[in-house]
Amino acid sequence: GIELTDASKKEITEQANSLGRKDVEEYIKDSDLRKLKHNSLLPKELARMSSGTVPTGQYLVQLQKVADITQPTKFQDDFDGGKWRLLALDLAIGDQKFKGIEFDSVKTLAVNLPPGTKLLLYSTSK
Numbered sequence: 001g002i003e004l005t006d007a008s009k010k011e012i013t014e015q016a017n018s019l020g021r022k023d024v025e026e027y028i029k030d031s032d033l034r035k036l037k038h039n040s041l042l043p044k045e046l047a048r049m050s051s052g053t054v055p056t057g058q059y060l061v062q063l064q065k066v067a068d069i070t071q072p073t074k075f076q077d078d079f080d081g082g083k084w085r086l087l088a089l090d091l092a093i094g095d096q097k098f099k100g101i102e103f104d105s106v107k108t109l110a111v112n113l114p115p116g117t118k119l120l121l122y123s124t125s126k
Contacts, residue, residue, distance in 0.1 A: 007037035047098040
């Protein structure tokens with residue numbers, strides 16, 4: 001889910017090891033998506049949408065923070081485990097920031113994931 005601008009293509013050309021697909025993907029995964037000049041395919045002002053659906057597709061986003069909101073505020077950033085959890089995700093792409101909720105348990109998501117971790121989100125027609 002990103003579209004590279006001329007500025008981001010120039011940065012990748014100058015900084016990546018090569019222009020092979022794998023090297024470009026690695027460069028993007030290692031970059032701060034907030035600073036990489038690109039166009040997100042997510043709707044603008046996503047965080048302000050009151051209702052509606054996100055267009056079908058794949059969207060690469062960057063994790064800023066994870067918290068288990070079933071825990072008291074003091075322990076939300078540290079507690080990892082327990083049978084019941086509800087993770088709140090602070091996400092960013094480009095200049096957009098928005099929140100997400102772990103709807104179904106995803107074993108690879110945890111409160112100890114470092115900021116900058118990339119997530120590939122899927123939106124389906126269902």
